[in-house]
Amino acid sequence: MKVENRTLFENDNLHVLRGLDTNSIDLIYLDPPFNSNRTFEASVGSEAAGATFKDFWTLEDLDNASHGELAEREPKLYEIIKAAEFSHGKSMKAYLIMMSIRLLEMFRILRPTGTLYLHCDDNASHYLKTVMDTVFGKDNFRNEIIWQRAATTKGNLKKGLARDSDSIFRYSKSDTYIWNVEAVTIPYDMANLDEKTKRQYYCVEPETGRRFSLTSLTAQTYDPDSHLTYDVMGVVRTWRWAEVRMRKEIAAGRIVQTRPGNVPRYKRYLDEQKGKRLNNIWVDIPNLTARSKERIGYPTQKPIALLERIIAASSKPGDRVLDPFCGCATTCVAAERLQRQWIGIDLSSKSYELVQSRLEQSGITEPVIHRKDNLKLYKQKKTDKHILFGIQDGKCNGCQAVFPFRSMSVAYIVAKSNGGTNAADNLQLLCSACGSTKKNRTQKQLIQKLENKGVLKCQRL
Template identity: 40%
Template structure:
């Protein structure tokens, strides 16, 4: 019997659904393969292009970025170099990018064309700031932050490191891109002990804006040791061995019908309208271990002896004063502008990632994020627009011991790609060419009057 037209329609629809499901399953397997086989990646080039072309959707567990900002002297800039001294290769790479011009105008137009809440925020900021360098910085950051959210896994999070110059503008952008409910913390890092400033308070802190992609996000609670002041104030008792402890209640409000509601050591806790914090069997163990304080009063209630070592410490707060900045004699110091201490990145990695997960730094500079991720058994993706930074990172990885396995992308491999780099960025082409022939030392050198670099023989 010939099938009816309705049957053919249903069969066609069912086949489409099967094909769609198989396609999604193949896509899923492909994504799994990319995650399982992904090597560490170091990229030279514009992070916007690399993010869009090379980094898959929802493939990254944690993003940390410390974006440079080069402006006129009237700003307290995010990225500083000594006045009239050795210009950083990274600042040179961004000197034109963070200035209002054709590229910033193109970025603004792209955001406006996309529409949505981000376009509304950027339009409002442009109305207030005009065609300024700050506005160029913000539209460029809006593009990149949008891509960074795209590549984050649903459980992933982002830390944006900045200073008060632009943190308020960046938070508005992040609220628009990630959603205000996904803002988690504004972390204050005391980056130096003192800074003299004329006619104002000394600026001594940086800001880290912490966002999740959505809830729930990956979070590993971290703790700090108790301060002596806290110990003196709250752990005000001393036991027979001279150890400090504090009294803690062994009961909770309300009655219970289970084990915690039963009498213990002759005390009918239910009659008191309360319940034990632990079952009687556990209370016996605590007592045998000397962890229960029995008052001298006949009808006094026993209390728990809580020692500092029984507790993990104080949960990590949003003001960090214990991570010291890099001083001139620090062993890890590379004399690279804006270098951050490894301890800062170690804390972020411990809190917001696990071993084996993927860490991305799209402005990786001298590679502190890369080094911290590599040492803690995380996989990593580092991107920087300065060729000098790539060489610093490679040298840093070699100095860590063992063989660092990673793919290096964006480096000219032939005449055509070298010509494209020269056409796109003559300054970075000079860095690449000088390193290629071995006449550029691995340190910053005063730039020449033509805004080019001056070679220095290393042999």
């Protein structure tokens, strides 16, 4: 479907995602519910008052057909989710199915050079990683960013450590992806460098007061045509630059010999350095507090600086950014500020109101398109088999054993020859062995036969 820049959908994201074109989005950031078993509400009296979303999951939250759809499309992923259910129960299964069918759509709509950032925490991060490795491919995993929300020691510290970080998984769609290293290079801030580091690594130039360090002038690769060599105690080494450049740096006073006989070194000024490359642990963007200026009271609102860093690192101006769980539209605001196109989706009716007012507060007056589509067109095609697979939890309704989707077939409970109809309550899924045993028999006769063969007893053990 055609979607304009600055569109905010007030819909279930699954149906919108199904309607978006394949290979049409450059960057996706999602901050979905984390399976925290809580309900979130906006602060009373805040701009976001009235916004609420639930974050506890049961199988009733899922369309029964989702199980069948996932088991048919991605049988291995369904197996992984069943393993998570084994250790974590039905709630984790429901949550991971909800996420997986959406992540499969997100993978489809990303451009080949696109990147997805999945924000989560330790409620489900380890399981989500296995889901992402299956959907995107383990080789497309780029980073797990650990975002320290705030240096806090809140929580029951008598029983353990404060939980103060989120995980943000970064996956690309292929091995050719957009990555702007400047976005993750932060300037050296003299004021923030502690005295010990300053003294340890940087001297002060008496004439100017500038800080500098002395670095090696030795070449990493040897090129006999363009490099001068020198001899230290019989070992021939190569200078870093060719003669012309070496002479230029000497004339500029940038090459220093600390003592006669010492190997000269290069004077690197702190204030000329591009900055420090971030690693995957981000501690420099604090979460919003009740007093933060940008806070509008939306539950779990994320800082604009976090989204700006992500967008700047993995997209170019003019690219299309999507946030399918956009809340108070932090991603949309950050994308607009960085001249990217954006699409937001949220179930909440508050999102549109908030994105409009947040953009205005940033001095942006472009109108936002508010869509509340009837997306029936994009709803999944459900067959009886998909629905029954969910209702029966992937088990054969005869022997009760778990089977892959492809190994089961729809069968009548009351055979057609005995007056059975096509009505949904007369249908069941059976494995091939139970299907051949059942034929025109009644359900009771089928079960009796399985009991006699000891099959059902086996399943109960």
